[in-house]
Amino acid sequence: MxxxxxxxxxxxxxxxxxxxxxxxxxxxxxxxxxxxxxxxxxxxxxxxxxxxxxxxxxxxxxxxxxxxTFDEAVSFEILCKDQAEVDRYWDALTGDGGEESQCGWVKDRFGVSWQVVPERLYELMRDPDTEKAQRAMQAMLKMRKLDVAELEKAFEQA
Known part of the structure; x- marks a missing residue:
């Protein structure tokens, strides 16, 4: 096929x-x-x-x-290795008329939706300590562009 x-x-x-x-x-x-x-x-x-x-x-x-026209019902995920890669894609996609959204989502100037996601987010959310994983999830829900350091900080809070 x-x-x-x-x-x-x-x-x-x-x-x-x-x-x-x-x-x-x-x-x-x-x-x-x-x-x-x-x-x-x-x-x-x-x-x-x-x-x-x-x-x-x-x-x-x-x-x-x-x-x-496009809407958020379909999006493309960009899995980023680190914060620098998140920043690069986020800046490129929001530039020249793109729109920021919640939780790492962005709509580019053509109206196509993207999810700019650091690999680290999935690592944190899969942690066997569900309380830590939930803290990372809650932090992510408050963000526009995802911030790895802030996700890790929320994860580690006692």
Whole structure:
């Protein structure tokens, strides 16, 4: 079976989004661009689809028009190795019109939702000491951008 490929529906900015995402994530590239032809729903010669990979995962950006938009019901998790990586992705995704949300969620300037999560959060939440794990969870629920040091501080509180 071939990989399942998420298709992201944009109004007209699919190519711009694909260029942004492939510049942001390692091991990413645009693999194909198709254009509307004659007698198609879009203006002839404009971009119809952009096939691209983010860290090897295939995606398609479809310029299908304004009738559908993104919401938080679908998001993409970026599992970060440390606070520096959290900061880098958070700043890139919130920049140029992106929006911060709660608990490490952000909506980029194209309206796509992302979860920017440090690996350490999952380590803390899986700890066998459920009281410590709960303190980390409660701290996370009060944050916008996740802060590893603050999560660890809440976890260790007596």
């Amino acid at each position: 071939k990989p399942i490929t998420p298709c992201l529906w944009f109004d007209t900015e699919g190519e711009e989004a694909a260029k942004f995402y492939t510049s942001l994530f390692p091991n990413s590239r645009i693999t194909e661009v198709t254009h509307y032809g004659p007698d198609t729903p879009g203006p002839e010669g404009t971009v119809l689809t952009v096939s691209f990979e983010i860290n090897g995962q295939p995606f398609i950006a479809l310029n299908g028009g304004p009738q559908f």
